[in-house]
Amino acid sequence: MSKTLLGNLPDGREVHCLSLQSGRLSAKVLTLGAILQDLRMEGVGYPLVLGAPDVADYLGSARYFGAIVGRFANRIGEGRFTLDGKTYRTDLNFRDRHTLHGGGEGTDAQIWQVQSLSPDRATLTMELPDGHMGFPGRIRIAAEIGLAGDGLSFTLSAGADAPTVCSLAHHGFFDLDGRGDIRNHSLMIDAGHYLPVDDDLIPTGEIRPVADTDFDFRSLRRIGSAGYDHNFCLSEGQRPLRPVARLTGESGLSMQVETTACGLQFYDGTYMRDVPGLDGQSYGPHAGLALETQHWPDAPNRPGFPDAVLRPGQVYSETTIYRFIA
Template sequence: MSQALFGKLPDGREVHSLSLQSGRLSAKILTLGAILQDLRMEDVDHPLVLGTPAVTDYLGPARYFGAIVGRFANRIGEGSFTLDGKTYRTDPNFRDRHTLHGGSEGIDTQIWQVQSLAPDRATLTLDLPDGHMGFPGTIWITAGIHLAGDELSFTLSARTDAPTICSLAHHGFFDLDGRGDIRNHSLMIDAGHYLPVDDDLIPTGEIRPVDGSDFDFRSPRRIGSAGYDHNFCLSDGQRPLCPVARLTGESGLSMQVETTACGLQFYDGAYMRDVPGLDGRIYGPHAGLALETQHWPDAPNRPGFPDAVLRPGQVYSETTIYRFIA
């Protein structure tokens, strides 16, 4: 267990790195965005995640890499939603029209406070004021990050003092082989439906069966080059922790994903471009993939999607476990 200065942001804010270790896993967590900056496994000669050694890259080419994103993960169409009869305009940081991952100053850009630190776990907290990025209500967020043997877990929780919307997600990029191309990884996703999107990657509102399509990952198969940045519909609401996906590299190393969340965003990294990475790597297209457990995107504007509203007196809570199997 240790805490050290990782770097300074252009505005002078200090970012610290927290080192965790348990069993065969070791991790580095940044106070910027609660970012998982590095993850290693004994007897594996490469990082399991994509990260960067320069703190400023997390505000540029490596934006969202390994971060906790929110207060509403993924996209909100047209940067607006209506809650209890009032319309809210949120920061249009995606294509100048839509809101992505909580806006241009989402929680991935914030310095989180270290509430507690132990050799195998860290608890970080963040408070956002009412009106931040256009969202209503003060929100108090807690991220519990824990290593246990061959497992990495995130428990994300939040409370508010006024009705708001909330969806928090870990936005890690994984490469189990360390080869800089995940298209030959095998993937299984236990979902019978997914959300088609328009040209701006906003869900159309249709909940489409995966049968007979490139989105049918119910049996493990090679990822390939079809192009994925879509939400897979795991359930119509929160449910008990259970396995939902399994990723396997050509090396044979596997990662099982377990979650309580109702959605899983699978992004194959097709749009990465020349991102400076760990151990001197340069990340290009398909260098890693994201499996983001979350509420369904644009849920505040889609009455047929699972409810993403958080009200005073309620506690938002989601747990996700990444279990590595050699």
């Protein structure tokens, strides 16, 4: 367990690195964005996640890598939604038309405070004011990141002083082979439906069966090159912690994803371009994949999607565990 100064952002803000270790796993977590910068497993000669060596890259080419994204993860179409009869307009940071991951100054771009630190876990907290990025309500957020056995866990919680929308997600990129190309990994997702998207990657509103499509991952199969950045519908609301996905590399190393969340965004890294990485690597297309557990995207605008509203007195809480099996 340690806390060290890693560097400064261009605006002078200090970024610290927290080192965690338990069993065969060791991790580095940054106070910027509660980013998981590095994850190693004893006996495996390469990092299991994609990360950047320079903290400034996390505001540029490595944006969102390993971060906790929010206050609303994924996309809100046209950067607006109506809540309790009032329309809110949020930051248009995606193609100048939509809101992505809470806006240009979302949780990934904030310095989090270290509330507690032990050898195998850290709790980081932050607060966003009412009106931040156009969202209503002051919101207080906590992220407990822990290692136990061969598992990496995230428990994300929040409370607000006014009705708002909330969806928090760990946006880690994984590569179980260390080869810089995940297309030969095999994936299983326990979901019978997914959300089709338009040309701006905004859900159309349809909830489509995966049967007889390239989105049918109900049995473990090779990922390939179809180009995925879609939500898989795990359930119609929060559920008890349960396995929802399994990823297996050609090396034989596997990762099981367990979550309480109702959605899983699978992004295969199609749009990565020349990102400076760990151990002298450079990340290009398909260098890693994200399995982001969260609410369904654009839920504030879709009455048929699971409710993503957080009201005063309620506690948002979601847990996700990534278990590694050698």
